[in-house]
Amino acid sequence: KLAAQFRAAGKSVMIAAGDTFRAAAVEQLQVWGERAGVPVLTAPEGSDPAALAYDAMSRAEAEGADLLLIDTAGRLQNRADLMEELAKIVRVIRKKDETAPHNTLLVLDATTGQNALSQVETFLKMADVTGLVMTKLDGTAKGGVLVALADRFGLPIHAIGVGEQIDDLAPFDPEDFARALTGA
Template identity: 65%
Template structure:
């Protein structure tokens, strides 16, 4: 599982680890390799005629970039008409530039401001990496000097409760938890109340993994939000949807469903390492225009980092640093 977080109003931006680009490039290697193979095939075999452009478009669609983005990139390449001498580096640059154009409008840091505690509700389907993401975000916020509290709202799984307690101990954050099977909305109510009383800066609330097509579980998520508003009418101040990159096109229906139910304000995409489906983030950006705050490319605590459009686009296209 993977995850990440961002700078704030009174904390200096944290420098990305020097190896971040290497990890990101490695994480997107399967995606960039599939595109690179298609580009190499076209460069070595033929001129960029209509059939070749169709092949490029199909390769982009297979990489989950989405039909709209794939068609636009193919059109831009076709306008140049590299004729008998298509250049692989030029094609990669076009892909990177066009992907960056889609991603730039959604590459927004998660700003912690305007409320104390700043309540962040974290949602997503089973196995997307919610609890690990919360732990990594908590570590980031703590490094920024913020007082952090965690709430174990995934009461279906004892392991999730214990995992959050471990993260709390690791980062020095108080954890509000009850026994397995407790009412998640009640925990959220207690957590917001205690966070206000304790002068907490950031409260991160975990929720149970729920399939977007399970009506009763989505209704419970609505209840959690409704109940916490009894303590703070403005809460939650951010609703983060954690998406697993490996699920590909299914992530689009998740964004749609959770957006309607929970009012998603931003996205975190995990597990970009080891998947050929990283392009789905581009399709999601094109479709929903939701802020992308963090991406995760590994298990390490520093493998969740603020999302940068240029870095992602260049890694996706297979361009060296």
């Protein structure tokens, strides 16, 4: 959905499918890439996600892409092995560009609730998170934890997911969000 927005803004975008352990995750990202008109770079199932990220950076650079979005496996902050994999991706891409990643967005599920606080805290340490995206705000979850996250961590909230369609990722507007949260 982010790729579609960047492409609509005139940017050349590539996506790297970094969840190399779940074939379904790669397939899902390929479907979204096709919908957005954006190439999705993949590696064989079980491949090293950090190697894919590095190779994707090389290809994006060679092809003159404006943006490379590296999608990683969903992970729980209490799984040390998965968190180390994320840290490895950051270390490896910094070999190619010491300023990378230029932005690291943590995508949170609105149904997570207060657990999001510990998620952000852990991911900040491992991956230098620079902003947040909150999904699934089209259901019963209202995402009130975003208020606590903004207060505690001061991270910008870039977008909110309000549905399943490709254009159902809306820029975050704090006033609209406050009205929706309070029913005003």
